[in-house]
Amino acid sequence: MDCIFCNIRDKEIPSSILFENEKAFAILDINPMNYGHVLLISKGHYSDILEIPENDLKEILSAVQLVSKALVDAFSLEGFNLVANKGEIAGQSIFHFHFHIIPRHKNDNINFVRNIKKYHENQFNKYADQIRNAIQSLK
Numbered sequence: 001m002d003c004i005f006c007n008i009r010d011k012e013i014p015s016s017i018l019f020e021n022e023k024a025f026a027i028l029d030i031n032p033m034n035y036g037h038v039l040l041i042s043k044g045h046y047s048d049i050l051e052i053p054e055n056d057l058k059e060i061l062s063a064v065q066l067v068s069k070a071l072v073d074a075f076s077l078e079g080f081n082l083v084a085n086k087g088e089i090a091g092q093s094i095f096h097f098h099f100h101i102i103p104r105h106k107n108d109n110i111n112f113v114r115n116i117k118k119y120h121e122n123q124f125n126k127y128a129d130q131i132r133n134a135i136q137s138l139k
């Protein structure tokens with residue numbers, strides 16, 4: 001299996017690790033949307049958030065929080081975007097779980113295009129019920 005993130009984790013590809021704990025590590029994205037754009041990557045090879053064992057999530061998220069705080073401090077950020085894509089249709093290109101932590105600045109010309117939809121009359125409740133039912137069946 002040829003996975004660039006596994007290769008980086010295993011030091012088969014040299015990289016500059018910013019941080020690591022037992023379940024996650026962080027590197028700079030070499031194709032940044034903004035300078036300081038970090039990839040926070042699970043150590044285990046899981047294709048996406050749905051594959052990650054619950055036990056790993058806590059350490060992954062605590063790494064996300066720590067590195068995000070460090071980015072805020074290092075660059076005096078007012079904000080950042082935290083993004084994880086699931087599936088090609090959502091823009092996922094490397095199928096090994098990772099968060100993007102993208103520093104934001106005033107007038108940085110980064111636009112996540114939002115095409116806001118409106119719910120029709122009963123649609124809102126219908127969607128809410130469908131989600132609640134799905135959650136119930138996962139329990």
Ligand SMILES: [Zn+2]
Pocket residue numbers: 003004005006007044045046095096
């Ligand atoms: Zn991998």
